[in-house]
Amino acid sequence: MNVAVFGAGYVGLVTGAVLAELGHRVMLVDVDTGKVQQIMRGIPPIFEQGLPELLARTRASGRLEATIDPQAAVPEAEVIFIAVGTPPLADGSPNLEYVHQAALAIGAGMEPDRSYVIVNKATVPIGSANLVKLWIEDGYVSRHGEVPAPALFTVASNPEFLREGTAIHDTLYPDRIVLGADEDWAMERLQTLYRPIVAQAFAPPGENPRPHDRGPVPVIATDRLSAEMIKYAANAFLSTKISFANEMANICERVGADISTVTYGIGLDTRIGPKFLNAGVGWGGSCFGKDLSALIYTAKEYGYQPRLLESTQEVNNEQRLIVIKRLQDELKTLKGRRIALWGLSFKPGTDDLRDAPALSVIAELLRLNARLTVYDPVAMDNIQRQYPDLDIRYGTSPLGALKGAEALVILTEWDEFRRFSLGTIAAELTLPVIIDGRNLYDPAEAQRLGIRYRGIGR
């Protein structure tokens, strides 16, 4: 099938490359010339496990290309994905301007006498499919001078659930595929597109083997509004689950219980499950905060006060700064203190800094006049590029970042950090204070070594 994907970011690039791997012909369209050139040269513009190999194979096969010219992608495409960013505006609603621009370009690129399924893969507010339809019509009118025939195109919804860090694995072996379309022919086309994944009828790539218990992938074929809502409800639930674990951690600390044992104990209950129960410095990333704000905004548009969702957000905002309170407890004033920070990305396995707790912690520590040295295995280039004026220093290694620091704050649970024993870390610090925002270490071991160690909820 001929596929076009607007937006070659974390979602668009991975989706496009995987579809090309499965035999479809894919044209990625992005407004970022640098990104397009990198992809054409087979260089991944983002850090993602398995992407260099996937990109090399699909580029060599001739089935994956990238362009800045919508006209080179749209006319021949049977399915067109919109996978551009939908970042939050100040009022919490998502900025749909990139979706708007992509929809206009798609409309202008469409030829009469064909049929197109345009798929919202970006996370867009419930009801946006109607808006996208209007914008596509506007684009078509701007080029053809008349509205398109009703059968020329339809807008469907196919929300994305991939996780950065395991994005290719999640696309090849998803828990489910959600398809929202109001016309049968569009639903059938999407089912055909995804058949290899649904039936798991492809040779798994060496770097992303199929899990041995992987069966056929469930498809939820539904209306567009329900599909859009499934995405928001999923992210609202997951962020609430983490905020719940953090609230339990805060109570554990007060009563003297250990959150690790408590979450293990509740996670074994199959009604609860063990995932997304790690207490820490809170959730971040490009999706949870933005999608939660958007859902709250939508609910309020209809006069409904989503109290549970608002609390999820509040708990998270406070949780991020818990490490500052811990530092103040241990060091009193933070003015002129040398503090090392391990971890910048919002989770391991990605270089993505969007809404990362580390950014809130860094801003607050700088406001309190601390001197910071940071280390992250992959996100340091990004922070230097995106925040060139931040007054922080960069370590060349995890231990290098500790030299001369009084305290270490751990913000991302990279495996690389687990390699170092508490003793090794303490030997590099002038005062052995460790604030472990991800509960990587054993408090009893820290106590035995005479380290002033503070985890979360323990």
Ligand SMILES: NC(=O)c1ccc[n+]([C@@H]2O[C@H](COP(=O)([O-])OP(=O)(O)OC[C@H]3O[C@@H](n4cnc5c(N)ncnc54)[C@H](O)[C@@H]3O)[C@@H](O)[C@H]2O)c1
């Ligand atoms: N990142 C994730 O883990 C994830 C997971 C699920 C859903 N989503 C959703 O998917 C969408 C995309 O997220 P992302 O993380 O891939 O974003 P991203 O910022 O990594 O990528 C977006 C890309 O769109 C390009 N773009 C902007 N305007 C364009 C236009 N008019 N035409 C073509 N390209 C254009 C940008 O240059 C950029 O490369 C968002 O709505 C997000 O909420 C993201």
